[in-house]
Amino acid sequence: MTSATRRRADAERNIEAILDAALARLGRDPSASMTEIAKAAGVGRVTLYGHFPSREELVDTLFDRSLADADAVLGAVDIDAGRADEALARLVRSSWRVLDRQRTVLVVALRVLGPERVRDRHAAVFARLERLLRRGREEGAFSAAAPPGWQATAVYSLMHAAAQEVDEGRLDAAQAAEALVSTILGALGGGPAGTGR
């Protein structure tokens, strides 16, 4: 398994620390410097370049990891079970924070890697949500008045907004999930009947 890239334990630990620090710093400021990231990771700048030959490579790895994270969380939700609106509520509740972190990285990746290399890799994650929305539309749970692509964007954008509000202390994390779910289901036009209370 790990025989191909046999690394020493401390190296592995540092790589983790670097990626975590990169996520945090780049999330706040997409143009954060390598020096800044290295310092935040508690690591020398040379060490950083030892593991990631360039800024581009670092962002690329970070993007991959964040994509895999999102995919894992999304995959853990049984999207096809039950009514579509209930499935969406489960999905939102379990993954809005991860999905937002993923979006944070996306902003950086767009700058560093360019739009082309980002779109298709990102589309894979997005597709899960769109499939669920399509099912809900067919079941009549979601409104067919608005374009499906727009609805997916709206859901995504609301999850991001909620995460940001929580991050900046303007919204209580506990009540955020409920507010988010009810707002999203409303936005999709399911009406109060399906949502219940």
Place this chain on the structure above:
Amino acid sequence: MTSATRRRADAERNIEAILDAALARLGRDPSASMTEIAKAAGVGRVTLYGHFPSREELVDTLFDRSLADADAVLGAVDIDAGRADEALARLVRSSWRVLDRQRTVLVVALRVLGPERVRDRHAAVFARLERLLRRGREEGAFSAAAPPGWQATAVYSLMHAAAQEVDEGRLDAAQAAEALVSTILGALGGGPAGTGR
């Protein structure tokens, strides 16, 4: 009137061009260089510095102008007339594009001017929307389940998402307004009764 800052006509024209170019370039990339902006404005770099002594000053002016724009458009809508949901629909229809441009500048201003100097100036524009939401809540047109601050953020964030989708060609500008209004009213929990079709 214009006696205080008596400028020549070509200077005035260049200043306009610079601000327009700055809006466009900085909107796409918040760290766009002065050289880039000058070139986009069809103006020499020296001329740019002649009118705006520093990058900070340029962003500051741009921020002011964009805030004034937004305020003007918002002010032109009669917020207190009719039902709250209808008033909101009017507001959204007439100002989502301007309001999004305003948000674009806000991102840049946050980086360059710092959060403190931005918040209060920005709050003035935001307040109009919040007041309308409060009225709608009292009238029962909007749900009281979610926090009011969150609802305002949600509306704002949806307007931004729609503008971005249109900018990137994924959503038709003509149908965007309708989709946006129905999504926003739904998100606020008005239910399908108030919205009609």
Place this chain on the structure above:
DNA sequence: GCTAACCCGAACAATGGTGTTCGAGTTGGG
């Protein structure tokens, strides 16, 4: 305990952005 893998500070060249100065040319407005 030995060796290879790893860490790291210092110093390097290269690049690109900022803000300024100079000097010559162009243009608006009275």
Place this chain on the structure above:
DNA sequence: CCCAACTCGAACACCATTGTTCGGGTTAGC
């Protein structure tokens, strides 16, 4: 028509960032 206002390219010093090299020190793992 004439002058002040304005434009602009070139070149400047300054600074931050990127990515590299060197050389000595530490540590994991067998």
